Amino acid sequence: MKFTQKVAAAALFASGAIATDPLTADKVEADIKTDELQRVLWNLNHIADRNGGNRAFGEPGYKASVDFVVERAQGRFWPEMDTWVQPFNHTYDKTLEISVTGPEGEDVFVISPQYNPATPLPGGITASLINTPVDDATGSMCLPEQWEGIDATGKLALVKRGICGVAEKLKLARAHGALGVILYNQDPGTNYATPTLQAENIGQLIPVGIIPLEVGTAWIARLNAGEDVVVKLLVDAVSDTRETWNVISETKEGDPNNVIMLGAHLDSVQQGPGVNDDGSGTAALLEIMGSVKNYKGFPHKIRFAWWGAEESGLVGSLYYTSQLSEAEANKIKYYFNYDMIGSINPIFEIESYENSGIGPQLLEDYLVSKGKTVEHGGFGDGNSDYVGFVELGIPTAALFTGAGEPWDPCYHQECDTIDNIDYDALTVNTKAAARALVTLAHSLEGVPTRATTTPNLRGRSKIASQFKRWKRLAEESHGHGKMCSHKEKKSTV
Numbered sequence: 001m002k003f004t005q006k007v008a009a010a011a012l013f014a015s016g017a018i019a020t021d022p023l024t025a026d027k028v029e030a031d032i033k034t035d036e037l038q039r040v041l042w043n044l045n046h047i048a049d050r051n052g053g054n055r056a057f058g059e060p061g062y063k064a065s066v067d068f069v070v071e072r073a074q075g076r077f078w079p080e081m082d083t084w085v086q087p088f089n090h091t092y093d094k095t096l097e098i099s100v101t102g103p104e105g106e107d108v109f110v111i112s113p114q115y116n117p118a119t120p121l122p123g124g125i126t127a128s129l130i131n132t133p134v135d136d137a138t139g140s141m142c143l144p145e146q147w148e149g150i151d152a153t154g155k156l157a158l159v160k161r162g163i164c165g166v167a168e169k170l171k172l173a174r175a176h177g178a179l180g181v182i183l184y185n186q187d188p189g190t191n192y193a194t195p196t197l198q199a200e201n202i203g204q205l206i207p208v209g210i211i212p213l214e215v216g217t218a219w220i221a222r223l224n225a226g227e228d229v230v231v232k233l234l235v236d237a238v239s240d241t242r243e244t245w246n247v248i249s250e251t252k253e254g255d256p257n258n259v260i261m262l263g264a265h266l267d268s269v270q271q272g273p274g275v276n277d278d279g280s281g282t283a284a285l286l287e288i289m290g291s292v293k294n295y296k297g298f299p300h301k302i303r304f305a306w307w308g309a310e311e312s313g314l315v316g317s318l319y320y321t322s323q324l325s326e327a328e329a330n331k332i333k334y335y336f337n338y339d340m341i342g343s344i345n346p347i348f349e350i351e352s353y354e355n356s357g358i359g360p361q362l363l364e365d366y367l368v369s370k371g372k373t374v375e376h377g378g379f380g381d382g383n384s385d386y387v388g389f390v391e392l393g394i395p396t397a398a399l400f401t402g403a404g405e406p407w408d409p410c411y412h413q414e415c416d417t418i419d420n421i422d423y424d425a426l427t428v429n430t431k432a433a434a435r436a437l438v439t440l441a442h443s444l445e446g447v448p449t450r451a452t453t454t455p456n457l458r459g460r461s462k463i464a465s466q467f468k469r470w471k472r473l474a475e476e477s478h479g480h481g482k483m484c485s486h487k488e489k490k491s492t493v
């Protein structure tokens, strides 16, 4: 974000060597080095350390992450790259305090989802619990019929977490009179990830505290024995609108009418430094850019995007795609998404849809040549920045190494640090990404044209409707059983 340095730097570098070496996949693959990827991750980890432990939207650690990427893309690579920062606004929210006090006055372990509304303060909500039915097949209490006959008026509803969105559970609990929800986790222990209720639900929800399965089970036993179990929930939260940014950088080389694009998100959750999620993809793009900028002789332009506010609901990438004119969307010939590509116990999952063309094959060929077992997944979960591109019908593919136990036990947690990376997976995936990119930068053979059957979502202020559409997309693919429920980034569940 230091554009004024550009002019001064231009004078200094004016006599510098201009790259003329032709771009090949072998050269870029050889340029990608594990220790350089590690250096980027060290920097991102350090940025979080110096800024309250995270790099989240609306927090100083995100701004510092933007500065870090811009310093490389623009400060160092301006002779070969054109870089810009795309600002947008989004609703910021932070839980300042959350507590659940049990019937004996004991403090219970509790976490707060993103966009959790506040309870009345300073007292919180003290009320009797009402138990609700469990449905581990379709998810508990997120369908209207599951609430039939339940009157939660004036109570705290005790609901099981899992399978379906937390926000849906809260909306229905509110409609049935509950003052708040005590959500007990679906797995034992206290090592669980923080979901998001998503900004578009603000004003439609009631406060929630997410407690361990063991505590929920004990309280259910007491309720079943006819006891009145009185619990206190207190949530203090702030919410306001904050500006944030996507960083976009593209090669000066290449035809602007034929663009190959790579994306990773630059923000973390508030709970941790986000080194795997998505420092791994951020580092991959930075190292690929650092190599590509040394070469010429490729016909298609290469564009890198570091998205903002992904963890708040894919906001940056949806903003970007919503701002594209029809003509600009047509120029993007391929989009690759790299979100969580260095999980400590990695799977090598290639994600694609019906209009992905040759992209998944290019990634697979390289991974298989390195002895990796490749798994395939779809985009049905709608949980990363490919959504806006898929909705535009742009050929798209993604790599993903798994979130949550056992793939990344530190998913969305404080321990997603520099120690939470499998460097072999990160290196191999970055090289796979680089080779696939270089192939398409030379030739669009095997790349389908943009699908025109997908809904046209462009327009100036369509973000809200986009959110609804991709949620529906996710729900529809739920129905078709396309999902592997253990491997996704289930950030809303």
Ligand SMILES: *[C@@H]1O[C@H](CO)[C@@H](O)[C@H](O)[C@H]1NC(C)=O
Pocket (backbone or CB within 6 Å): 087, 088, 089, 243
């Ligand atoms: C964000 O909001 C601020 C304050 O309302 C406004 O000045 C700014 O122009 C907005 N930015 C964008 C990109 O809409």
